[in-house]
Amino acid sequence: MKEVKVRKIKNGTVIDHIVAGQALNVLRIIGIAREYPRTTVTVAMNVPSGKMGTKDIVKVEGKELKEDEVDKISLISQNATINIIRDYEVVEKKKVKMPSLLEGVLVCANPNCITHFENIKSKFIVEKETPIKLRCIYCERVMKEEDIVKQF
Ligand SMILES: [Zn+2]
Numbered sequence: 001m002k003e004v005k006v007r008k009i010k011n012g013t014v015i016d017h018i019v020a021g022q023a024l025n026v027l028r029i030i031g032i033a034r035e036y037p038r039t040t041v042t043v044a045m046n047v048p049s050g051k052m053g054t055k056d057i058v059k060v061e062g063k064e065l066k067e068d069e070v071d072k073i074s075l076i077s078q079n080a081t082i083n084i085i086r087d088y089e090v091v092e093k094k095k096v097k098m099p100s101l102l103e104g105v106l107v108c109a110n111p112n113c114i115t116h117f118e119n120i121k122s123k124f125i126v127e128k129e130t131p132i133k134l135r136c137i138y139c140e141r142v143m144k145e146e147d148i149v150k151q152f
Pocket residue numbers: 108109110113114115136137138139140141
């Protein structure tokens with residue numbers, strides 16, 4: 001099998017070990033089209049991977065991911081790794097970690113939830129990681145992956 005060779009980036013972030021098929025959701029989380037229309041992004045999908053079978057990889061030049069972006073990626077790809085690159089070297093390598101409580105990151109899917117009417121931050125408890133299941137602490141509405149990815 002041929003190995004995929006992607007050129008090294010000078011500065012930015014490499015998101016590796018993304019669940020195959022989730023690369024486009026990762027791009028939406030980072031807001032590539034909206035916020036960084038001129039950023040060079042390399043996407044590799046269904047790359048053979050020893051551990052995972054296949055995986056997706058996203059390389060974003062000139063941008064280091066923010067914490068809330070990493071939290072969102074953890075919701076759809078629990079084993080993703082984030083590599084921060086500076087001057088062609090990996091200066092930081094971390095695994096995403098799903099937080100036990102998500103604050104202000106998502107909007108409750110229940111239109112009658114108090115978070116839509118009062119000025120309070122949404123809060124969700126992670127009830128289950130795979131497949132993802134979140135519960136709103138105010139109205140108890142459960143959100144699954146399809147409810148979550150709609151918001152990216
Ligand atoms: Zn709610």
